[in-house]
Amino acid sequence: MQARGPLMIEHRLIERMIGVIKDAIKQIEKTNQVDPVFIDTAVDFIRMYADRTHHGKEEDILFRDLKKKPMSADDRRLMDELIADHVFGRQNTKELIDANTRYRNGDKSALPIIVSTLSTLVDFYPKHIQKEDKVFFPAFRAYLTEGEDQEMLEEFLEFDRKMIHEKYLRVVESYEKQ
Numbered sequence: 001m002q003a004r005g006p007l008m009i010e011h012r013l014i015e016r017m018i019g020v021i022k023d024a025i026k027q028i029e030k031t032n033q034v035d036p037v038f039i040d041t042a043v044d045f046i047r048m049y050a051d052r053t054h055h056g057k058e059e060d061i062l063f064r065d066l067k068k069k070p071m072s073a074d075d076r077r078l079m080d081e082l083i084a085d086h087v088f089g090r091q092n093t094k095e096l097i098d099a100n101t102r103y104r105n106g107d108k109s110a111l112p113i114i115v116s117t118l119s120t121l122v123d124f125y126p127k128h129i130q131k132e133d134k135v136f137f138p139a140f141r142a143y144l145t146e147g148e149d150q151e152m153l154e155e156f157l158e159f160d161r162k163m164i165h166e167k168y169l170r171v172v173e174s175y176e177k178q
């Protein structure tokens, strides 16, 4: 498998979650209410899977290594755009979390913000995946030797190996702080 393999497999699961969120938006609009626990679950998926596990490999390993390579101006611009998308996604998630907290505490005026932040996610994220799958991933392969690509794949798998431990360490630490 090439290094981009796990990243593309993760894209497919993220797309499925986007589908789940799309259905949830329709349901929220129809019933004018939301289950805050569903939002917690969606946020956990976005933060732990899409951001920490997936963007973590892109930013901490792939982009880190590519920054050392003599990339074309177009590829470098695209990489900066992908990084900016990740930052934008984090900001959007923060707004979703804040709105969900307000909603849970009885503030119904937070519902439109929940809908708009979820809609922002389902609108922008498939485009982000498209840019990576169709343009950036095929382009980056040209900057790596076969050996470098396989080393990167190994590092991706090692990164994943630690993730479940990191997640539950965070759970315990968050309760210990309370």
Ligand SMILES: [Fe+2]
Pocket: 055, 058, 082, 086, 128, 132
């Ligand atoms: Fe990305």
Ligand SMILES: [Fe+2]
Pocket: 007, 011, 054, 058, 129, 132
């Ligand atoms: Fe990605």
